Amino acid sequence: MRIDFADLVFDHGEIWTYEGEPFTGIGFDDEERPDTYDEEAFVNGWPHGFSRTVWKDTGITKTEDWHLADFLHGIRRKFRPDGSVEHAEGVEYGWLIWEVSVAPDGTVTEHPVKEMSPWKRSTYYVPRKERWNFPIPPVNAALDLSQHLPDD
Numbered sequence: 001m002r003i004d005f006a007d008l009v010f011d012h013g014e015i016w017t018y019e020g021e022p023f024t025g026i027g028f029d030d031e032e033r034p035d036t037y038d039e040e041a042f043v044n045g046w047p048h049g050f051s052r053t054v055w056k057d058t059g060i061t062k063t064e065d066w067h068l069a070d071f072l073h074g075i076r077r078k079f080r081p082d083g084s085v086e087h088a089e090g091v092e093y094g095w096l097i098w099e100v101s102v103a104p105d106g107t108v109t110e111h112p113v114k115e116m117s118p119w120k121r122s123t124y125y126v127p128r129k130e131r132w133n134f135p136i137p138p139v140n141a142a143l144d145l146s147q148h149l150p151d152d
Contacts, residue, residue, distance in 0.1 A: 001025030015045025046070040088142035
């Protein structure tokens with residue numbers, strides 16, 4: 001099911017609903033900005049799967065993020081107008097794990113990521129230990145557009 005974001009309701013600040021039920025499908029918005037549109041996958045009212053911004057004139061993805069049960073989780077990418085990857089980040093349960101930039105010639109540069117504090121590490125491990133143990137794809141998957149989430 002594909003529904004305009006304007007028809008979705010953020011119910012009690014917890015989940016997205018459509019006609020009073022937790023929404024499963026694709027939400028989209030193609031009227032807010034003249035050059036791009038957004039679309040996002042939902043399961044049972046939570047962002048789950050892809051979230052992307054697409055150039056209207058070419059259909060090329062500008063940015064993409066991935067979610068796992070409302071957590072930003074997977075490989076985030078920013079693309080150039082020709083569709084090549086410009087920047088990629090590995091994000092696990094909302095925390096940045098790795099980051100790379102890609103030169104126009106395809107040269108990949110890995111950037112150091114600040115180590116998590118003990119407090120951040122504890123909040124990071126709770127969902128991994130108690131809910132799901134789905135580590136993200138490794139940094140060498142940054143340019144592999146078939147890799148997004150751990151089960152890919």
